[in-house]
Amino acid sequence: MRMTRVLFAVASLWSSSFLTAQNHSDPPLLIKAANIIDVDAGTVRRADVLVANGWITEIAAHISTPTSAKQINARGKFLIPGLWDMHVHLAGLSADPAWSRDLLLPLLVANGLTGVRDMGGNLEVLQQWRKGITEKQIPGPEIVAAGPMLDGEFDDPNVLKTTNPQEARERVAELKSRGAAFVKILSGLDRDTYFAAVAGAKENALTLVGHVPPLVGLDEASNAGQKSIEHILYSGIAVACSANAEELRRKWDAAMRSGAIREIGSVENAAIADYSPSRADALWKTLVRNKTWVTPTLHSTYSSAHLAELVKEDPGMAYVPKSVAAKWTSEKLQFSLAPDKLEWWGRELRNQLKLVKEMHAAGVHILAGTDSLDPHNVPGASLPHELELLTETGLTPRDALRTATLGPAEFFERTDIGNLNVGSKADIVLLDANPLEDIGNVRRIQAVILAGELLTRSQLDTMLIRVKTQAAAK
Ligand SMILES: [Zn+2]
Structure with missing residues (x-):
């Protein structure tokens, strides 16, 4: 009984598009001016990242905002693959x-x-x-x-x-x-x-x-x-x-x-x-x-x-x-x-x-x-x-x-995960500090993009509070 309610409560944190499976009319998400960590090269580059339908569709120095896009300002932040x-x-x-x-x-x-x-x-x-x-x-x-x-x-x-x-x-x-x-x-x-x-x-x-x-x-x-x-x-x-x-x-x-x-x-x-x-x-x-x-x-x-x-x-x-x-x-x-x-x-x-x-x-x-x-x-x-x-x-x-x-x-012999490229699955973590300087910075999460869906810090905090509340009740 309680479990059903928990699931609903957690699920309701997702945007409505998240709940309609395979919906390809999701608004795109534009991440502006991020420091993108290239895990392979060990380098950082400043660019915009466009996410649509769960995938990274464009990475460029400047992407103009599509009219329907959600936008987040990632200036000073670091993007790593999930x-x-x-x-x-x-x-x-x-x-x-x-x-x-x-x-x-x-x-x-x-x-x-x-x-x-x-x-x-x-x-x-x-x-x-x-x-x-x-x-x-x-x-x-x-x-x-x-x-x-x-x-x-x-x-x-x-x-x-x-x-x-x-x-x-x-x-x-x-x-x-x-x-x-x-x-x-x-x-x-x-x-x-x-x-x-x-x-x-x-x-x-x-x-x-x-x-x-x-x-x-x-x-x-x-x-x-x-x-x-x-x-x-x-x-x-x-x-x-x-x-x-x-x-x-x-x-x-x-x-x-x-x-x-x-x-x-x-x-x-x-x-x-x-x-x-x-x-x-x-x-x-x-x-x-x-x-x-x-x-x-x-x-x-x-x-x-x-x-x-x-x-x-x-x-x-x-x-x-x-x-x-x-x-x-x-x-x-x-x-x-x-x-x-x-x-x-x-x-x-x-x-x-x-x-x-x-x-x-x-x-x-x-x-x-x-x-x-x-x-x-x-x-x-x-x-x-x-x-x-x-x-x-x-x-x-x-x-x-x-x-x-x-x-x-x-x-897994996969190319759609593990680094942030055009064509990668949009599993992305937005960090406040550079993990190449201190790996502990992977804890400093500002947002998570999960299969293209943005979860802001406050949404993540809400999720964590719900988990704690449910844990205390079981
Ligand atoms: Zn084991």
Whole structure:
């Protein structure tokens, strides 16, 4: 009951044209005198931008105002392409679709996110949202969704239990028929099952992404065509870089099956102690040669390392239902707040930053992803922090921005997103300050243009207030 009202209230924020799907008589939008960031070149140029019917139709030094056009003065402001979070879970795991559509989708948009790669959740729900967003019935980012993930014994409604090669092929074919955009795998597949899933994905023309199971080498996964590797920790990147990788992989397998962070931590410590620069170098070369992307999900590690501070203060908590935030307290997270665990996560974070620095220097393609929703990992707010963590590893602000814009475009092999060109989808964020000087400036949002629709700062604020109000009531 309440949900219907919320949806209506949020939807009513859009201009009336937004609610009439495929209406090609929308008035054009002219953005005057903007500083346009070219993410590819790392340059800024002053120009006018004309948006019509959801697309950028003209960029020029001076565009005269079409009679019907809405106009915004962007003098002194900076335009960037809409951001993508390449690792989220919006409808499953910690996010319950009963509330996550109405809270998380507007939250993402208000934070400049115009696209997400959903890495595991309820496929039919996500497809429904995607349709509603495309038809402009609900506000939200473009969603590219895996649906259920393939794993061994992990018991979750959004996991397809996959324990042998035949099951792997059947699951992949099932995902294809259900319209999954790609295949996401978790850590619990054995070698033969993993390679059968890879073969099945190829036969069905689906890309395969996810964790690299412990019994599969990272170089093998890359050579087999896995397109992106998720998480430094859970894909065993440090293990793969150790002089003892073969022996440690067997221990890694047992530790990952135990699910106990102390066991996982002790194998990871051994891997870090046995770090081999030549192994690492060979691995980076393989990833570069195969164009295998890596999504480090640094914010996720950060939130584990900084849990003691986050349970005391996390502005993100106001945007999830009160009943969910109630599980993010020191009392409820006591288990994860053991001093040795916090200290271990801190060391792990430092090693992850070091590995990302090396990968980037070697030319490995990096994607920005947060793994939200998780405790103290809230969609929207966590992505700018992921970009800041990437700059801490040594990426320039331009390179960090790339991981959430052009990187995703290249990953999806699309030219209509990722940079602001004539012919690009009109997903644009208007910033008060230059993100090439400080990547944190991606938070200073003056307006978001979502598929051609202008959302002003005051409209975004209204959306955020509504999200908070609804969160407090659930
Ligand atoms: Zn994930």
